[in-house]
Amino acid sequence: MKVLNLRCDHDHAFEGWFASEADFQDQAARGVVQCPLCGSPQVTRLPSAPRLNISGARAPAAASVPTPAPAATPEPATLQAMWLQAVSQVLKNTEDVGDRFPEEARRIHYGEAAERGIRGQASPQQRAELAEEGIEVLPLPLPSALKGTAH
Numbered sequence: 001m002k003v004l005n006l007r008c009d010h011d012h013a014f015e016g017w018f019a020s021e022a023d024f025q026d027q028a029a030r031g032v033v034q035c036p037l038c039g040s041p042q043v044t045r046l047p048s049a050p051r052l053n054i055s056g057a058r059a060p061a062a063a064s065v066p067t068p069a070p071a072a073t074p075e076p077a078t079l080q081a082m083w084l085q086a087v088s089q090v091l092k093n094t095e096d097v098g099d100r101f102p103e104e105a106r107r108i109h110y111g112e113a114a115e116r117g118i119r120g121q122a123s124p125q126q127r128a129e130l131a132e133e134g135i136e137v138l139p140l141p142l143p144s145a146l147k148g149t150a151h
Contacts (some may be wrong), residue, residue, distance in 0.1 A: 001017060001018070001019065002017070002018045002019070002020060002021060002023075002024065002045075002061060003015055003016070003017050004016045004017075004018065004024060004045055004048065005045070005047075005048045006033070006044065006045055006046060007043070007044055007045040007046055008034075008035035008037075008040040008042055008043050008044075009040055009042035009043075009044075010037075010038050010040055011076075012035050012036075012037045012040075012080065013046070013076065013077055013080070014036055014037070014040065014080075016043075020071060024045070028043060036084075036143060037080065037084070037143040038117050038143060039143070069076075081091060084143065086142065087140065087142060090117075090119065091119070093117055094116075094117035094118055094119045095116060095117065095118050095119070096118075096119055096120060097118050097119070097120040098120045098121060099120060099121050100118070100120060101118065101120030101121055101122045101126075102122050102126045102129070102130060104118055104120070104128055105118065105122075105135050105137065106130070106133070106135065108136045109133070109134070119140070122137065127139065128139065145146060
């Protein structure tokens with residue numbers, strides 16, 4: 001099993017697991033390898049440093065290395081993971097009403113339907129009309145990997 005560090009043309013970094021190097025090359029050539037965040041098939045392999053465990057070899061002595069100060073902002077990979085987790089929570093805790101979103105949001109707002117979390121599609125104009133009525137909505141772009149059935 002080969003675990004490769006990959007990056008799409010939108011600079012999203014992720015891992016890919018493949019049976020072999022040839023398997024990765026074959027899947028990439030067929031456009032099967034896609035970014036889990038944006039769905040882009042334009043994926044490149046990043047350099048990685050494999051770790052080799054050689055029996056009988058001794059671990060190097062621990063060097064005195066100062067501990068770096070905590071970063072002011074999380075790493076991009078950490079931000080991506082946090083964002084995916086937040087999107088997953090929204091998907092798990094809301095009802096998908098599809099293109100009926102503006103109508104259903106109004107029904108909930110005016111007490112004609114039970115209050116609940118919903119999600120769906122609305123055009124920028126529809127979102128502006130909802131805002132004028134005092135109905136708060138939040139656009140949330142979904143990564144293509146989460147739009148279908150999760151694996």
